[in-house]
Amino acid sequence: MADVAAAAGVSTMSVSYTYNQPSRVSSATRDRVRAAAAHLGYTGPNRAARSLRSGKHNSIGVVLGEKLTYAFEDPQARRFLSGIADACLDADTALVMLPNLHRDNDTARIRDAQVDGYVVWTTEIGDPLLDVLVDTGRPTCIQGGPDHPGLEWIAIDDRAAAEAIATAALSSRAHPAIVALRPDSRRESTIVRGADASNISMPVTRARIEGYRDACLRLGIDWSTVPTLFTTHNARAEGAVAAQQLFQDDVVDTLLVMSDELALGAIDAAASSGIDIPARLAVTGWDDSPAAAAAGLTTVAQSLFDQGRSAARWVLGLSEGVDAAAWSIEERKSTEVENRTQTEDIMI
Amino acid sequence: MADVAAAAGVSTMSVSYTYNQPSRVSSATRDRVRAAAAHLGYTGPNRAARSLRSGKHNSIGVVLGEKLTYAFEDPQARRFLSGIADACLDADTALVMLPNLHRDNDTARIRDAQVDGYVVWTTEIGDPLLDVLVDTGRPTCIQGGPDHPGLEWIAIDDRAAAEAIATAALSSRAHPAIVALRPDSRRESTIVRGADASNISMPVTRARIEGYRDACLRLGIDWSTVPTLFTTHNARAEGAVAAQQLFQDDVVDTLLVMSDELALGAIDAAASSGIDIPARLAVTGWDDSPAAAAAGLTTVAQSLFDQGRSAARWVLGLSEGVDAAAWSIEERKSTEVENRTQTEDIMI
DNA sequence: TTGAAAGCGCTACCAG
């Protein structure tokens, strides 16, 4: 930069201004600086030096609570990431991926990342990373919660949505079973009856269990008899395995599933067991993926793309606050009852 | 750092060494530095300052020749990204996503990114970015090519693989049509007969067209009559549309498709048109995705995960050179002929 | 094994 300034016959400050606040320098100076820069092959301020001096990085960190491999394979995570990427495009911001595998040095790497803020996907209540993120002083928004002091979060009202979809599915049935997302960052498949939400540290999983339970209570279904199978990965094949396991146990007539992927697997399992949907079994999903629509799966619609975009825009200072996240119930064939009319409710 | 040095009663250099070359300082000094750091809440060298001084960033840039949205949705890109992510884990390196939409400032953003090297996914012959990447002086590896002086690249021998799979599919058929990936970074769907590879600037698409053509020539099929439909997105729905279009035009008995996604769409289209596979139509895919195996699709197997990992490891200086990329033909039901035996060839 | 000096390239701050 000093060389450019010398060649243009101006001070380094004029060169700096030319790149950072072009309106502040006269067009004559600007042109001379540009010419000198072009002549010398100078392509603009060095980013590391700029970061050191200004404390800004022009990039956003995305914390994934798992291997990036999973994040890239999980359709929900992908839609959320796409939304973040979209916001980054608007702001000319780089996107830094930061896996959080709960290994020794993950916390340090995330803390030391050269980013201006964080968007977090998938974390759990009590994750020590949350306090670390607060300490960075950088704006942070967590998808799905938890609501941690000093951090922003974005999610639909999972509890209300879970109650709504369970109520719809159970309008004329009485024996639900639940296929849940993982309860915590460990990956173990377990099955319990009358699941206690307070033992669940993944906030999304917890809220949905609470909502399903709310519906059961209101409909007079004994929660303590309702089996919940916690899965380890949000994958179709695992949904099939989970469903098979639940079929063995019970006279289940309704499967409340926390993702479309898992629900589609459950539908696969029902088909291969000769169980007719919806005559003998109702199934609900979550997220309204294209595949869910194609399969006639009743599901909770939400836009993870919009949530990603909104979270990132807030982190980047492009908006005042995170937008409220909308959801709706898409009632389709998988929960149909004869003579039942299709309805659609939009709620915030 | 100066504060820590003062508190520990040592020089800043001892503090720096403690973090960067712990073996170089005495354990007594090290302990005092650690204690002082813990006391003052110092968590290690500032990354921006370290980058400015040392020129290293501990991160790798991934250049995606499209919107990140597409990259996250494209199964092939995802597997490649997963491999890169895996290598980053080994090296404790951050992953910076850099979309290249061929907009004005994309080149500058990629050049100025604070990364130690680049892995490039999807680019085309003559992309001006290639020279920019050479000028950065940073190690760069491109998936699929082109082979550009000063840059490394990794790919299977697409031409040979295309010839092999086309030869397998056409062993007892004579009327192929091709469903191709996009020919250049523009996104337009076109259909041509006797496609001229030299007009195609995406190297992967070009090599595969050449290979298909090689097979046709060897089998005595008049290339000038063979229709090629160039798609715009690697998506199942688009494969279905493409196949429908090709069905209208011709007495096609073989569909050579450049991806499993597109091929599965073609299978969908055949099913809805009542065209039996393999009796009336043979179909081949590319990449051997799980869905391809499930659908009995003959395809080219390659590990994009391994290629991503290998490319990233080379860029990070963890390996001497990029590994050779292996491929094989998986012959399945979609190209079956009566009494034909299944074979599998592994080639490098 | 430790330390002093120098400066990476830039921008905040203040002055003109």
Add this chain to the structure above:
DNA sequence: CTGGTAGCGCTTTCAA
């Protein structure tokens, strides 16, 4: 609108 000064936090280089 322009410029001088100072220093961001660290590591390279050289010396002890």
